[in-house]
Amino acid sequence: MAENFASVMMVVAIVACCISMLMAIIRAGLGKTAFDRLLAVNAVGTVIIIGIALHGFILGRPEFIDISILYAVINFIGTFAVLKLFSTGTLGDGKGRAKANAGIGGGEKK
């Protein structure tokens, strides 16, 4: 009985993950500035992490959690990479295209 309750709640949670991901994708499409889109993509990543873990539990194969650990790390690093590209115009590889991309995030400030 109690176990059934928890399993049903897991299915409800994965459906909620789908709805939430849909809303975040809509925001990523509508978003006015680049930061809105970045924020929405970050939220999609978080929801996907939860969704993969829930999916593994529902199917009875908790090994899927390894994939969601990887996803968490990649999400974090990716957000910072895109932010660095916006703020400095380069990804930190030295000589770079800093001057060519000066206006990418709405103008550089020194």
Added chain:
Amino acid sequence: MLVLAGARKNNMDSLFFILSGISLAIGVVALLIGSLGLLRLPDVYSRIHAVGMIDTAGAGFIILGMLFYAGFSIASVKLAAIGIFLFFTSPIATDAVALVAHQNGVDPTPGTKLSIKPAKGAQKKSNARAAKAKATKAKATKAKAKAKASAKGKSSS
């Protein structure tokens, strides 16, 4: 309906299953509220608030629910690792987004109205509304001052 590998059948465990269901429900509510806020709030800085709701409350409670469900196993250790990682890194990421947005000159909208797709004149309208409100306030304060002055004059005369 759904059978888990290694699900246990003690009396004590039903308590953990109930706790798991309750925290999953709290997490679902937080997730839906956060994504609705991400869609409906008017501004980068206020949307950051909604994303923080998803990242900490939603993910935290759902992972806590899965932890209760899994019991004490290697899966729960990995889940705890995900939870701790998300709990520490997602506020850092949203803080960096706010910092870079501020550095690039994204201003918070002054008078904001809740709408997914603001109309072209919405901002001007709200600005005008704010100016009107200011003017009426100023009038009111002036009237009060006048009334006070007149009262003073009457009392003195």
